Amino acid sequence: MEKVILERKDAVDWVYRGEGAANLVLAYTGSSPTFIGKVMRIQKSQRNGKNGVNGNGALTTHERLLWRENKELTASPNREIVEQLYVKHVMSPLLGPTHVDAGMRVLVSKEFLESVEKNVTCQRPAWRVDSSLVDVNRDSALIISDHSIFPNGALKGGPCITVEIKPKCGFLPISRFIAEENAVKRTITRFRMHQALKLQKQEISECSEYNPLDLFSGSRDRICKAIKALYATPQNNFRVFLNGSLVFGGLGGGTDSTTVLVGEAFEDALKNVIQADNGLRTASFIQLVTETVYTSGVLDQLLEVQKLDTYDIEGAIHAYYNIISQPCMVCRELGKNKLSHRYASLHSIPLDESLKIVKDYLIAATAKDCSLMISFRPKEDGDLRSGSSHNAVYLGSTNQVFEYKVYFIDLDLKPLKKMEDYYELDKKILSCYSVKTEHKADAAVRIDTHGSLLR
Ligand SMILES: O=P(O)(O)O[C@@H]1[C@@H](OP(=O)(O)O)[C@H](OP(=O)(O)O)[C@H](O)[C@H](OP(=O)(O)O)[C@H]1OP(=O)(O)O
Ligand SMILES: Nc1ncnc2c1ncn2[C@@H]1O[C@H](COP(=O)(O)OP(=O)(O)OP(=O)(O)O)[C@@H](O)[C@H]1O
Ligand SMILES: [Zn+2]
Numbered sequence: 001m002e003k004v005i006l007e008r009k010d011a012v013d014w015v016y017r018g019e020g021a022a023n024l025v026l027a028y029t030g031s032s033p034t035f036i037g038k039v040m041r042i043q044k045s046q047r048n049g050k051n052g053v054n055g056n057g058a059l060t061t062h063e064r065l066l067w068r069e070n071k072e073l074t075a076s077p078n079r080e081i082v083e084q085l086y087v088k089h090v091m092s093p094l095l096g097p098t099h100v101d102a103g104m105r106v107l108v109s110k111e112f113l114e115s116v117e118k119n120v121t122c123q124r125p126a127w128r129v130d131s132s133l134v135d136v137n138r139d140s141a142l143i144i145s146d147h148s149i150f151p152n153g154a155l156k157g158g159p160c161i162t163v164e165i166k167p168k169c170g171f172l173p174i175s176r177f178i179a180e181e182n183a184v185k186r187t188i189t190r191f192r193m194h195q196a197l198k199l200q201k202q203e204i205s206e207c208s209e210y211n212p213l214d215l216f217s218g219s220r221d222r223i224c225k226a227i228k229a230l231y232a233t234p235q236n237n238f239r240v241f242l243n244g245s246l247v248f249g250g251l252g253g254g255t256d257s258t259t260v261l262v263g264e265a266f267e268d269a270l271k272n273v274i275q276a277d278n279g280l281r282t283a284s285f286i287q288l289v290t291e292t293v294y295t296s297g298v299l300d301q302l303l304e305v306q307k308l309d310t311y312d313i314e315g316a317i318h319a320y321y322n323i324i325s326q327p328c329m330v331c332r333e334l335g336k337n338k339l340s341h342r343y344a345s346l347h348s349i350p351l352d353e354s355l356k357i358v359k360d361y362l363i364a365a366t367a368k369d370c371s372l373m374i375s376f377r378p379k380e381d382g383d384l385r386s387g388s389s390h391n392a393v394y395l396g397s398t399n400q401v402f403e404y405k406v407y408f409i410d411l412d413l414k415p416l417k418k419m420e421d422y423y424e425l426d427k428k429i430l431s432c433y434s435v436k437t438e439h440k441a442d443a444a445v446r447i448d449t450h451g452s453l454l455r
Pocket of ligand 1 (some may be wrong): 368412
């Protein structure tokens with residue numbers, strides 16, 4: 001960890017970049033070489049007093065058991081160090097170290113955090129301010145490379161455009177532990193079903209047409225379809241930054257927040273990057289992102305990690321109860337139901353096996369929730385051979401070559417306790433989706449009856 005301690009006076013150098021449910025991210029505007037080209041990720045606390053299930057402490061006893069093979073994690077004195085080491089020792093080897101920056105921790109004083117909080121409040125979305133605030137009781141924050149610029153600064157080496165994508169789960173589960181009445185999970189993506197629940201809860205105003213299976217398909221056409229859908233309904237799955245400033249998508253995470261620069265304004269923002277006539281740049285940009293996702297193959301690696309979830313929550317939840325040595329609440333509920341014997345086998349497996357099932361499930365959960373940031377800058381010599389540490393991609397429509405880099409962000413460790421929430425949310429998503437499809441089926445029958453009557 002850096003020996004410096006950031007004090008109140010240092011807060012002015014850090015400006016609001018964005019946030020998610022759990023963290024606030026700031027960009028550096030000062031002149032210290034240690035921080036140039038970096039962002040700071042600060043943990044937040046929830047105003048309702050519940051700090052989610054993440055908590056502030058180190059690993060719980062059961063989590064220590066779960067991660068016992070990762071000595072670095074179990075030896076960590078607090079959650080912040082655990083989080084950083086989880087990225088470094090668990091996620092980075094799985095996703096490829098060239099795509100992950102685990103960051104470095106820096107000490108911060110309470111006054112620094114209080115000052116940062118005060119400075120950025122007016123830029124945060126009101127609903128985020130209402131629900132969370134900077135946790136001023138932490139004594140460190142994470143310093144990570146700013147993935148929305150290239151390492152040598154914002155503008156040196158030409159303009160940089162970055163797309164941030166939160167792809168979510170890219171496969172359909174096939175676990176034999178999925179109950180028959182939930183078979184829809186095998187054919188409809190979790191993303192699509194979750195959209196119905198989010199719509200019902202008014203978290204979004206319309207359902208996205210984005211299909212994660214397209215993005216992960218490995219087919220150029222389907223990847224392009226996915227990017228177009230993300231552009232049409234960005235929610236919290238798609239953002240674009242120009243030289244580190246947000247130019248498209250919602251500010252502050254969340255699913256349906258303010259969209260900045262649409263249509264012509266976005267076309268305009270692209271003008272120094274994409275050499276096409278006005279009105280044609282957005283289409284070329286979508287092509288560039290498509291081509292890069294396709295040729296980089298970076299999502300193949302992510303999909304492999306997501307697929308560590310082989311049991312689905314309907315299977316993994318039983319292993320969870322084995323680990324915490326408590327009566328399985330799920331089997332208890334299913335008690336009188338004849339289906340419960342399906343899960344009996346899971347309660348007689350060795351502890352090691354339960355630990356592996358749940359550990360893999362949680363690693364997969366991280367991979368299903370992370371985002372990737374892909375940055376581009378035009379390559380002046382037009383040479384596809386790299387010549388630098390970055391890869392290059394050719395954009396046919398404008399005859400340009402771009403250097404690009406890909407990084408994963410938000411690779412947080414999911415707390416063990418969240419298994420129960422995962423099970424409950426899965427039930428909610430399914431029940432909301434089933435009600436919706438039943439309504440549709442009813443309506444179809446009514447139309448049909450009506451139609452038949454008219455014939
Ligand atoms: O459960 P999901 O799929 O809704 O994912 C949650 C995300 O919702 P999303 O559907 O992507 O809008 C959610 O994102 P938002 O807050 O909606 O932007 C978080 O990423 C949450 O993770 P954590 O609790 O901060 O560790 C995510 O929780 P995890 O399931 O990854 O633990
Ligand atoms: N290394 C980085 N470089 C540039 N921008 C970043 C970086 N890390 C995060 N950001 C920006 O900050 C936003 C919030 O960060 P992050 O996703 O880590 O927050 P979170 O609270 O963990 O999110 P979630 O709601 O998914 O839990 C991101 O959506 C991204 O726009
Ligand atoms: Zn059970």
